[in-house]
Amino acid sequence: MSAWPLVHEAVLDPTIEPFVKVHGEPAYSYYGKMPEMNGLMRKAMSGVSVPFMTSVLDSYNGFKGVKQLVDVGGSAGDCLRMILQKHRFIYEGINFDVPEVVGEAPSILGVTHIGGDTFKSIPAADAIFMKWVLTTWTDDEYKLIMENCYKALPAGGKLIACKPVLLDDSNESQRTRALLEWDIFVMTIYRAKGKHRTEQEFKQLGFSAGFLHLRLYRVLDY
Numbered sequence: 001m002s003a004w005p006l007v008h009e010a011v012l013d014p015t016i017e018p019f020v021k022v023h024g025e026p027a028y029s030y031y032g033k034m035p036e037m038n039g040l041m042r043k044a045m046s047g048v049s050v051p052f053m054t055s056v057l058d059s060y061n062g063f064k065g066v067k068q069l070v071d072v073g074g075s076a077g078d079c080l081r082m083i084l085q086k087h088r089f090i091y092e093g094i095n096f097d098v099p100e101v102v103g104e105a106p107s108i109l110g111v112t113h114i115g116g117d118t119f120k121s122i123p124a125a126d127a128i129f130m131k132w133v134l135t136t137w138t139d140d141e142y143k144l145i146m147e148n149c150y151k152a153l154p155a156g157g158k159l160i161a162c163k164p165v166l167l168d169d170s171n172e173s174q175r176t177r178a179l180l181e182w183d184i185f186v187m188t189i190y191r192a193k194g195k196h197r198t199e200q201e202f203k204q205l206g207f208s209a210g211f212l213h214l215r216l217y218r219v220l221d222y
């Protein structure tokens, strides 16, 4: 909470986040040093992701043909658990997150937890799932994560990124307002230059990392 009074400073100087000004380090490394914060973050992600994934899995069928799936930034592994329960043909799941998070994750049948850093390398699999990860990073960091995803996949492999897509022109709708409000949250806590992106921006960043085709599936008007 102590970062919020500094929110305007992220606009004046986007090179340093309000969270860093207050705590002296970025949010994820701060959580990693505080088991209680880390536990709260895992719990919060489960709380929002479980109902959300139930709806996604009702309408999205792009996992067909996948045998090994890595969930990048998968937190405690809830998303992967739900995907594997629904799609029994996926015989191997890898839940990849920072060591402090996977170290506390529960064991899940068919899932191996691997600790690491998306900016260094990502475990190989024939498809990658990544939900609610890219918004918190700058364009350069986003590109680096995408390059590491590209390296982790075989030719023709698939990256399934689950993200809200911003309209080209912002409007007065509740959805646009909610996404832009969320940008302010990201700007304050994670990265002053992190943001939601449009379809065209996703396409360009993916293209610059080697992903030549982008197919958009709309689920939940998301």
Ligand SMILES: C[S@@+](CC[C@H](N)C(=O)[O-])C[C@H]1O[C@@H](n2cnc3c(N)ncnc32)[C@H](O)[C@@H]1O
Binding pocket: 028, 045, 046, 049, 072, 073, 074, 075, 076, 079, 096, 097, 098, 101, 116, 117, 118, 119, 130, 131, 132, 133
């Ligand atoms: C917003 S949470 C999303 C969690 C999960 N994908 C979900 O939708 O429930 C972002 C996740 O990225 C992880 N993360 C942050 N930096 C990372 C890094 N450098 N390498 C691997 N994981 C990272 C965090 O620990 C966190 O679990």
